[in-house]
Structures are given as structure tokens and as C-alpha cells.
Amino acid sequence: MYRVRESIRSTHGQDGAVVLDIRQGQMFNLNLAGSHVLELLKSGSSETAVVDQISKAFQVSRDLAEKDVREFIECLQRHHILEDPASDSHS
Secondary structure, eight states: OOEEOTTEEEEEETTEEEEEETTTTEEEEEOHHHHHHHHHHHTTOOHHHHHHHHHHHTTOOHHHHHHHHHHHHHHHHHTTSEEOGGGGGGO
16 A cells, blocks of 8 residues: 655645645645545555546546556655555565
8 A cells, every 4th residue: 555655745626736745845736636646545545446536537448547547656656755565664
């Protein structure tokens, strides 16, 4: 399961989200789909469940949702917003 790092703060609204990393002082803007993905991950949803929700909520094919969610999760990891589940045992 993915975890949002403790240093991350976010505010979600009807147009998306603003995400702040208080340790690095970086701010990110997410569109509505990205905001939805982050909220689902924060609530403990699995990647599969996130894909299913995004596919339904945005009326896109499951294949497209899976590709986009995977790319977005990788981007969140690169920017140190999400902790890598493989490194959880080392935290």
C-alpha cells in the first residue's frame, strides 16, 4: 500500500488540489483527476481500487485509467510525495 509522506499537506477543491511538501518547500498543483487519485491513496485504497474508481468517475477505459494512474503514482514517488511500498520495511 502506498503512503503519503508525513511532510505532505494538501488542500482539495472542485478544481483539483494544491500539495505542499513542508520539508522541501515545494508546491504542486493537481488537476481534478490527480486530486482524486491522491485522496484515494491517502485513504488506503490499493492501486487496483484507484484504477477502478478513476475509470468509473471519469468514464474512461480501465486500460487508460490503469496507464494514467501508474504514471501518476510514479510521478508522485519521484517528487517524494508518496513513499515506495517496497521501502516501507526500511522506514
